[in-house]
Amino acid sequence: MRKKILFVINTLGRAGAETALLELLKFLDSPEYDISLYVIMGQGEMAGKLPAYVRLRNPSFDEHSVLSRKGKRRMMKTVCKAFFRNGGLVKKIRNIVRNLTSMRGRGKLQTDKLLWRMLSDGSLRFEEEFDLAVAWLEGASAYYVAEHVRAARKCAFIHIDYESAGYTREMDQNCWDSFEKIFAVSREVREHFLAVYPEYADKTGVFHNLVDQEGIRRRSRERGGGFYGMEGGSNGMEGGSNGMEGGSNGMEGGSNGMEGVSDGYEGKRLLTVGRLTYQKATDIAIDAMKILKERGCQARWYVLGDGDQRGALEKKIAALGLKEDFVLLGAVENPYPYYVQADIYVHATRFEGKSIAIQEAQTLGCAVIASDCNGNREQIEEGVDGIFCQLTPEGIADSIEALLGDEEKRKKLGKAAERKNMAQEQELQKLLELL
Structure with missing residues (x-):
């Protein structure tokens, strides 16, 4: 009898946790398992990357990014349907009001977390029972698996610094009681989760992201890695950061037919x-680039990714006169050629769970500069395979300037990073033991 496994995730967009899930699913290609995936929002541009043996349980699915115009319209329809589906309108309203009150008390409104509970209660239900149900993310996924999925065993994954991310006990409503095992993606993520829920220490372990290092290296050599004119990116699109048709380099939209960036820039990347x-x-990071430019540093900073702050960041880039120096490329299909082109990979974040991007950069031999914060500390050995910087414009700029001026050190850090062997089979076994 094949074991029936259900994975649940909030969205299937181009982000770290989603990438980590796709990597994990690759390791579960076995006739022993009947694998299903349910996406709470029924949306995300990574659906086409699902292995053929994974059954997507959403009756309809929209592959537009939740950040695109069409994606946002679809997302609003999903929210409205969830509000009315399965009844319980009074309970749903009560939960929204409770979460809103809690967020106002903390002085930080987070729209997604405000609605996660309602979306969970308003999602589709399955009559069948699974051998294992996996909540791949915090929020709606965890609430849904805990309360609305029938399974012999349940486990959940924590991908973020739980204290910093804004989740609370009031919001979670004891959902974690329902899970036999809780996996954190790093030791620090586990520590921060247990700071909120110390009573779950015995059932909370560490499960490191699975990384297909050979696959990353192979894809880094593919041509056509860079894409311009993509919805959501800054090249050749309405609302782009440079206002130029065809992208920051005057290129036409579509695949540029080259590896990564092909703008002819000859300075450091x-x-x-x-x-x-x-x-x-x-x-x-934008402020740091302004400092580097004022110091006469010949470098151009590229950012792959999209998000809700794009408009504000574009305005800041323009106001500081950095349109040619700090380039928002948007989301791309294959980011790996860009890593190979980079002289330094910079990951200066406020907090992290465990960064897939850092693991990708290390796999491809990049010299890495990362902010000295939760999550990043566990992935880098200071001075051996990367260096830390203070999360200030001056701190970031100082670290970049120093490392750009030391080619020997850059090569040393990159070679050490490339030699890192990232665990695979032993991590997977932690999950399969639940079966």
Whole structure:
């Protein structure tokens, strides 16, 4: 009898946790397992990357990014349907009001977390029972698996610094009681989760992201890695950061037919990969680039990713006169050629769980500069395979300037990073033991 496994995730967009899930699913290609995936929002541009043996349980699915215009319209329809589906309108309203009151008390309104409970209660239900149900993310996924999925065993994954991300006991409503095992993606993520829920210490372990290092290296050599004119990016699109048709380099939209960036720039290249959100601190990176330019540093900074802060960041880039120096490339299909082109990979974030982007950069032999914060500390050995910087414009700029001026050190850090062997089979076994 094949074991029936259900994975649940909030969205299937181009981000770290989603990438980590796709990597995990690759390791579950076995006749022993009948694998299903349910996406709470029924949306995300990564659906086409699902292995053929994974059954997507959403009756309809929209592959537009939740950050695109069409994606946002679809998302609003999903929210409205969830509000009325399965009844319980009074309970749903009560939960929204409770979460709103809690957020106002903390002085920080987070729209997604405000609605996660309602979306969970308003999602589709399955009559069948699964051998294992996996909540791949915090929020709606965890609430849904805990309360609305029939399964012999249940486990959940924590991908973020739980204290910093804004989740609370009031919001969670004891959902974690329902899980036999809780996996944190790093030791620090586990520590921060247990700071909120110390009573779950015995059932909370560490499960490191699975990384297909050979696959990353292979894809880094593919041509056509860079894409211009993509919805959501800054090249050749309405609302782009440079206002030029065809992208920051005057190129036509579509695949550029080259590996990564092909703008003819001959100076040093900096790269950051991540969503344009408060967590990723792109606003501070822009200030750091301004300092580097004022110091006469010949470098151009590229950012792959999209997010809700894009408009504000574009305005800041323009106001500081950095349109040619700090380039928002948007989300791309294959980011790996960009890593290979970079002289330094910069990951200056406010907090992290465990960064897939850092693991990708290390796999491809990049010299890495990362902010000295939760999550990043566990992935880098200071001075051996990367260096830390203070999360200030001056701190970031100082570290970049020093490392750009020391080619020997850059090569040493990159070679050490490339030699890192990232665990695979032993991590997977932690999950399969639940079966």
